[in-house]
Amino acid sequence: MLIEDKTDKNRELAFIATGRENSIFSEDMRHFEGQLTDKLKGKRVLAIGAAGSIGSATISVISGFEPSALHVIDQNENELAELVRTLRSSSGGFSVTDFRTLPLDFGSPATRLFIHDQSPYDFVLNFAAIKHVRSEKDSFSMLQMFDTNLLKQARLLRWLGEAQFKGRYFSVSTDKAANPSSFMGASKRLMEHVMFSGEAVKDFGAEIVSARFANVAFSNGSLLQSFPRRIEQAQPLAAPIDTRRYFVSMEEAGQLCTLAAVCAPDQHIVVPKLSPDEHLVLLEDVAKAFLEHLKLKPVIFSDETKAVQATSLLRGTGSWPLLLTPLDTAGEKAYEEFVANGESAVDGAFAALSVVKYKSAASGSIGRLINSLEDLFAAANMSTLPQQIDKDQLKELVAAVEPSFLQTYKASAKTLDSRI
Known part of the structure; x- marks a missing residue:
């Protein structure tokens, strides 16, 4: 009953x-x-970074088709435990014979040893990423983003090649990879190049697919997930003003990734068919609708201090403060798009999905990028004092592969950590 109540609540929030x-x-x-x-059915599946919202939603869908092995790698031990409990409590039953969760860093030697210990997989799905624009506030955080989103993926592909993987490889991307305005979006666009280009590992021999899609409503770490937490902690809600976003539910995210990973054509990126006129929604309207769902009347503020002070004054009155802020922080895009300049989306065999043929970067540029990043990290590990890396150097690394990033990147002295 509690599980059904939780499912119903998730659907209400997604709506x-x-x-x-x-x-x-x-x-x-x-x-x-x-x-x-x-x-x-009867196949072997490895899912990496799959204890989060999108990964666990995808695992839930895939488990219903009875693979013989389902192995999940994620560093978050708590979320792995929650994933196990959720799957084994499924009302439809759980019938995966070889189900394992491992609290591993997917770029660590332990993961390489594990891959070589196993029989080759039929599917490998990678959800591991630093995926928030908030995380590019300084060069140190950005280096971690590049390590996670690029270098570890290149390493993983090499290890799978060593283990004679010949199945299908899927790694989730983001709408922000199309004409990226942020380093996060750029890192995911470079991730696409790493996986599709063949320059991370020669003669890989696997089919490769990806997916870009919208914000997942009330997913872990999202702005919308913060709404119920702000209410619980007696804090104001906040949203950027005049900012429209696409949303999919967690159920839809799991279905999209499953369809892409299993059914999409090789060397293609899957994107949802979402219409700007029909599906783009104002974030402030979502915040207002959430408050109204709780039978609370939003009271609009533009000053953070006044919004915080108003929380105690409005508590118990049937109203709640909603802080609306300008969209002026680094990397934040005013609108969302799934198809980059120079790309084209076609219908393919799907009703609600389009497919985008991977557009390659200049030959050799991805190999040089990987080598440059590996050299940076090797230098940081040397016994001598390391040379500091700044954002401009990282921007030049991106631009060596994606020259348009010099124009599309949105710079600002303000970051999301300067907002509620």
């Missing part, structure tokens, strides 16, 4: 952001059900 009671991918899930069953 606030998406306005949809049913998944937009329901038709595709029905259409591809036979193919999903044929390709997943």
